[in-house]
Amino acid sequence: MATTTTLIKHITFLLLLLLFVLIASPIVNAMLVKDVHAFCKETNDVNFCLKYIGADKRISAARDLNDVLLIVFSQCKIQVTEATKHISKVRQKFSGPIGKERIKFCERNYGLASGLFQEAYETGKQKALAYRAHLTAQSGSDYVRKCEEEWKKNGPIQKSPVTFYNTNVIKLFSIIRVIISKVKT
CATH class of the missing domain: 1.20.5 (Single alpha-helices involved in coiled-coils or other helix-helix interfaces)
Known part of the structure; x- marks a missing residue:
């Protein structure tokens, strides 16, 4: 017994x-909090990195920089989605032909960028394709940037209604470049 x-x-x-x-x-x-802080110190805007990457709930499950890269791709897509919603809200403020054309141009570009950031995310799931995913995200960032530039050409200069989101995507892409420089094979 x-x-x-x-x-x-x-x-x-x-x-x-x-x-x-x-x-x-x-x-x-999982990545330790101190590792995330150390990584963010290597970026151009530490506070931005900590806000959008360090505070992301998924970071606690990130095992390596490739997982962080996926989070950044996802954050880019979130910014593009929010910009698209914002464009819908402010569309009526741009009733003239130039304003309407600019809104249409940005809406198209943000739609293309959204698809590219989603593709970057899907491609980035395969660690060996991280650099290819980076190039896809770069194309998405270019579409966002072109939207911003559209407000300064082909007529009177106007303040872009999506500058906030454009700036966020550009900062997120700078984080992507830091990651790619570290994981490059």
Whole structure:
């Protein structure tokens, strides 16, 4: 009877130990907060990086820079989606032919950028294709930038209604470049 009780205790202990190891494993492989802070210090805008990357809920599950890269691609797509919503809200403020054309141009460009950032995300899931994903994201950033430039040409200069989102995408892309410089194979 004592041996059965001891055996049950040992089996229970081993099962609990195994459960603990299985639960703790993802935490052990996750990036540490200090690593995220150290990474953000290498970017052009530390506070921006900490706000959009360091505070992203997915960062706690990131195992390496490739996972961080996926988060940045996703953040770019979020910015583009928010810009598209904003364009819909401000469309009526631009009733003249030039304003309407600029809004249409930006809406088209942000739609293309959205698809490219999604493609970058999907491609980036394969670590070996990180550089290709970076090039796809660069094309998305170019579409966003061209939207911003459109407000300064082909007629009177106007303040772009999506400057905030454009700036965020450009800053996120600078973070992508930092990651790519570190993971380049």
